[in-house]
Amino acid sequence: xxxxxxxxxxxxxxxxxxxxxxxxxxxxxxxxxxxxxxxxxxxxxxxxxxxxxxxxxxxxxxxxxxxxxxxxxxxxxxxxxxxxxxxxxxxxxxxxxxxxxxxxxxxxxxxxxxxxxxxxxxxxxxxxxxxxxxxxxxxxxxxxxxxxxxxx
Amino acid sequence: xxxxxxxxxxxxxxxxxxxxxxxxxxxxxxxxxxxxxxxxxxxxxxxxxxxxxxxxxxxxxxxxxxxxxxxxxxxxxxxxxxxxxxxxxxxxxxxxxxxxxxxxxxxxxxxxxxxxxxxxxxxxxxxxxxxxxxxxxxxxxxxxxxxxxxxxxxxxxxxxxxxxxxxxxxxxxxxxxxxxxxxxxxxxxxxxxxxxxxxxxxxxxxxxxxxxxxxxxxxxxxxxxxxxxxxxxxxxxxxxxxxxxxxxxxxxxxxxxxxxxxxxxxxxxxxxxxxxxxxxxxxxxxxxxxxxxxxxxxxxxxxxxxxxxxxxxxxxxxxxxxxxxxxxxxxxxxxxxxxxxxxxxxxxxxxxxxxxxxxxxxxxxxxxxxxxxxxxxxxxxxxxxxxxxxxxxxxxxxxxxxxxxxxxxxxxxxxxxxxxxxxxxxxxxxxxxxxxxxxxxxxxxxxxxxxxxxxxxxxxxxxxxxxxxxxxxxxxxxxxxxxxxxxxxxxxxxxxxxxxxxxxxxxxxxxxxxxxxxxxxxxxxxxxxxxxxxxxxxxxxxxxxxxxxxxxxxxxxxxxxxxxxxxxxxxxxxxxxxxxxxxxxxxxxxxxxxxxxxxxxxxxxxxxxxxxxxxxxxxxxxxxxxxxxxxxxxxxxxxxxxxxxxxxxxxxxxxxxxxxxxxxxxxxxxxxxxxxxxxxxxxxxxxxxxxxxxxxxxxxxxxxxxxxxxxxxxxxxxxxxxxxxxxxxxxxxxxxx
Numbered sequence: 001x002x003x004x005x006x007x008x009x010x011x012x013x014x015x016x017x018x019x020x021x022x023x024x025x026x027x028x029x030x031x032x033x034x035x036x037x038x039x040x041x042x043x044x045x046x047x048x049x050x051x052x053x054x055x056x057x058x059x060x061x062x063x064x065x066x067x068x069x070x071x072x073x074x075x076x077x078x079x080x081x082x083x084x085x086x087x088x089x090x091x092x093x094x095x096x097x098x099x100x101x102x103x104x105x106x107x108x109x110x111x112x113x114x115x116x117x118x119x120x121x122x123x124x125x126x127x128x129x130x131x132x133x134x135x136x137x138x139x140x141x142x143x144x145x146x147x148x149x150x151x152x
Numbered sequence: 153x154x155x156x157x158x159x160x161x162x163x164x165x166x167x168x169x170x171x172x173x174x175x176x177x178x179x180x181x182x183x184x185x186x187x188x189x190x191x192x193x194x195x196x197x198x199x200x201x202x203x204x205x206x207x208x209x210x211x212x213x214x215x216x217x218x219x220x221x222x223x224x225x226x227x228x229x230x231x232x233x234x235x236x237x238x239x240x241x242x243x244x245x246x247x248x249x250x251x252x253x254x255x256x257x258x259x260x261x262x263x264x265x266x267x268x269x270x271x272x273x274x275x276x277x278x279x280x281x282x283x284x285x286x287x288x289x290x291x292x293x294x295x296x297x298x299x300x301x302x303x304x305x306x307x308x309x310x311x312x313x314x315x316x317x318x319x320x321x322x323x324x325x326x327x328x329x330x331x332x333x334x335x336x337x338x339x340x341x342x343x344x345x346x347x348x349x350x351x352x353x354x355x356x357x358x359x360x361x362x363x364x365x366x367x368x369x370x371x372x373x374x375x376x377x378x379x380x381x382x383x384x385x386x387x388x389x390x391x392x393x394x395x396x397x398x399x400x401x402x403x404x405x406x407x408x409x410x411x412x413x414x415x416x417x418x419x420x421x422x423x424x425x426x427x428x429x430x431x432x433x434x435x436x437x438x439x440x441x442x443x444x445x446x447x448x449x450x451x452x453x454x455x456x457x458x459x460x461x462x463x464x465x466x467x468x469x470x471x472x473x474x475x476x477x478x479x480x481x482x483x484x485x486x487x488x489x490x491x492x493x494x495x496x497x498x499x500x501x502x503x504x505x506x507x508x509x510x511x512x513x514x515x516x517x518x519x520x521x522x523x524x525x526x527x528x529x530x531x532x533x534x535x536x537x538x539x540x541x542x543x544x545x546x547x548x549x550x551x552x553x554x555x556x557x558x559x560x561x562x563x564x565x566x567x568x569x570x571x572x573x574x575x576x577x578x579x580x581x582x583x584x585x586x587x588x589x590x591x592x593x594x595x596x597x598x599x600x601x602x603x604x605x606x607x608x609x610x611x612x613x614x615x616x617x618x619x620x621x622x623x624x625x626x627x628x629x630x631x632x633x634x635x636x637x638x639x640x641x642x643x644x645x646x647x648x649x650x651x652x653x654x655x656x657x658x659x660x661x662x663x664x665x666x667x668x669x670x671x672x673x674x675x676x677x678x679x680x681x682x683x684x685x686x687x688x689x690x691x692x693x694x695x696x697x698x699x700x701x702x703x704x705x706x707x708x709x710x711x712x713x714x715x716x717x718x719x720x721x722x723x724x725x726x727x728x729x730x731x732x733x734x735x736x737x738x739x740x741x742x743x744x745x746x747x748x749x750x751x752x753x754x755x756x757x758x759x760x761x762x763x764x765x766x767x768x769x770x771x772x773x774x775x776x777x778x779x780x781x782x783x784x785x786x787x788x789x790x791x792x793x794x795x796x797x798x799x800x801x802x803x804x805x806x807x808x809x810x811x812x813x814x815x816x817x818x819x820x821x822x823x824x825x826x827x828x829x830x831x832x833x834x835x836x837x838x839x840x841x842x843x844x845x846x847x848x849x850x851x852x853x854x855x856x857x858x859x860x861x862x863x864x865x866x867x868x869x870x871x872x873x874x875x876x877x878x879x880x881x882x883x884x885x886x887x888x889x
Contacts, residue, residue, distance in 0.1 A: 024432040033363040034356025039586040043824045074356030086354045097216025098353035099554030124833035133505040135802030137835040
């Protein structure tokens with residue numbers, strides 16, 4: 001059925017069933033490949049996007065539930081990588097394989113929007129649902145602090 | 153510098169290629185490294201525009217280990233250009249042009265260090281020759297600096313961009329004749345460069361295999377039997393074909409033949425493929441798929457059965473001797489103290505965050521593929537054989553890979569995608585679900601070790617006997633399931649014996665990051681710690697004494713090479729990590745402790761100290777890790793090298809809490825909640841130090857991992873007095889906090 005979505009500030013209509021996960025609408029209908037499939041169960045966080053500014057697991061989010069709410073993907077986080085987190089991520093060369101990183105950055109963005117100067121414990125809690133198979137956690141933490149400091 | 157096919161020199165086979173049987177080397181007779189230099193030519197790798205932009209090809213699959221950045225750095229250094237002028241392009245599969253293009257065995261650095269620097273130097277040579285010719289001066293009077301050729305005597309200079317077209321017409325020098333820089337003049341190597349894809353990653357560009365999109369592309373999922381090798385008897389195919397978005401439903405008979413040993417590439421697994429408009433539609437349709445499986449002989453297998461058989465084999469006379477010297481029985485009988493232990497660890501799944509898959513398009517007898525394979529050359533050969541398509545008619549593009557870890561040395565998903573593309577007549581993107589990925593992995597083999605060692609009255613090691621219960625059929629062991637004759641402390645213990653006994657396994661096994669080492673370091677270094685405790689000695693001091701023994705000569709009576717243990721280098725990293733961690737002054741507080749371990753594998757030496765706290769519920773908190781690595785004279789890209797150390801340590805910690813178990817032939821773990829990854833809050837601060845030594849640089853993908861498991865086990869012992877001999881932690885009564 002036709003559904004009106006607002007993704008990265010662009011209003012668009014998609015014709016999909018209401019229970020199609022947001023992840024696959026983004027990837028296969030809207031051709032936004034930033035959000036990734038890692039587990040399909042909301043465990044790994046590779047599919048994380050922002051809906052109304054909140055970090056959600058798009059693999060577990062039915063498209064019907066995001067109608068009328070702004071969706072932000074990694075592609076829409078900034079113009080050309082200028083978000084302080086993206087800048088920090090580059091400065092510290094955070095990614096290894098890179099597959100989890102869209103989700104990591106968006107979870108971190110939701111955290112900083114809410115808590116501009118998070119403690120390590122607050123970072124741990126906010127990022128707990130974003131798994132990294134390669135072990136970039138130390139650099140992610142460093143980049144979040146770096147971005148928080150730059151935001152002052 | 154245009155690509156000039158006539159200037160390609162004949163490629164010679166590279167001994168380091170190591171395709172089909174993987175990178176875990178069991179015998180000392182395996183490749184010593186490259187030997188003869190491959191005949192590579194700069195025009196394959198380097199393109200210089202008149203604007204001075206230098207495009208360098210990245211030859212190998214980028215799986216997160218940083219080679220897409222690091223290997224071009226080697227070329228750029230010797231070419232003598234500014235790194236800021238370099239643009240890196242991923243090469244397609246073409247081993248005539250690029251040499252071996254696999255990623256694994258921590259071989260990218262050692263195998264490419266000479267050839268790629270020489271490729272860069274050869275390019276520089278051609279540019280100098282072009283300038284000298286243009287100016288009518290001897291080439292020997294010319295020099296280069298950051299992308300320009302200079303003739304200081306006459307004050308003339310020319311940018312590489314102006315010279316490139318002429319240079320491309322020249323005959324390249326042979327690689328052994330080019331002059332290399334003095335390392336003290338390095339401007340790129342040894343300085344941290346950001347990953348060439350980092351900007352694209354953080355802005356969500358479609359880089360990975362899963363991101364490939366082609367016009368008219370369909371997407372596929374394959375339902376396979378929950379028991380390995382089970383076949384389709386019947387299924388409600390007609391019903392599923394009618395479901396939304398489904399285009400095709402195909403039965404794969406497969407080419408698997410089950411036996412006591414499952415080969416690394418055992419043939420196509422049977423199953424039912426659903427091809428649909430989107431992968432989600434295929435997955436939805438799978439929910440309605442009802443298959444009557446012939447489970448096959450694998451259904452009798454269970455972890456309980458394996459454990460029982462291991463117990464029997466441990467009590468029996470070992471089946472095969474890997475190595476022995478001296479007289480272990482006599483030495484044990486006369487030992488002042490004998491320590492015995494049984495160590496065990498489970499099967500593990502790789503769990504690459506991007507599941508397996510490949511995209512393929514078949515038209516008019518020609519196949520084109522976009523893959524995440526770590527061994528694409530072997531993959532193309534496998535596809536060619538499986539589908540009877542000449543290799544010359546198969547183009548393979550290399551995508552960025554969402555984690556390799558040794559899983560993608562196997563190419564089953566390439567064959568599946570190609571088969572589907574040929575059947576369906578449209579481009580097909582195959583994707584495995586996470587459940588598929590865990591259920592159909594090529595697992596790190598489980599194992600059980602019976603150990604017995606003797607100490608003399610001074611607490612010195614006099615005998616070491618080790619019996620590995622593993623998988624296989626007699627001497628023919630399952631992939632990744634063997635143990636090398638050089639496994640520590642082979643060659644150093646005064647009396648030594650290493651045996652294996654094997655049981656059949658109808659399941660795929662393979663190579664998980666640091667194959668062998670990821671298990672054997674835990675066993676050996678924990679047992680060393682036990683022996684030290686039994687001797688009332690400091691474990692570091694106990695181990696340094698072993699490493700100071702006069703080593704037995706190499707078995708095949710050849711000169712030692714980089715794949716043979718150099719005890720001084722292992723001592724070096726152990727001593728340095730102990731110093732960094734304050735080992736000598738460590739406190740003995742209940743509930744908190746330090747553990748130390750060191751290991752040599754994949755040509756690299758690493759020693760690690762773990763600082764843990766353990767609470768009354770046996771929950772373990774990682775406070776800190778110190779890691780010291782010796783991989784020779786250069787750390788090519790320091791920031792990326794440090795990432796590899798973080799990665800190996802964190803993966804080792806993850807492995808300690810994972811297991812794959814079977815019941816009635818079915819894998820019991822289905823997703824990450826049952827095969828968990830370490831979380832950020834559990835990852836300790838990690839301090840990494842490099843001990844540079846005067847050896848040719850070697851790789852970092854793997855040697856960082858093995859020591860962390862025993863370092864943690866030994867730290868838990870220091871903290872609690874409890875010895876961990878069985879992994880995962882949970883089976884020894886512990887867990888991560």
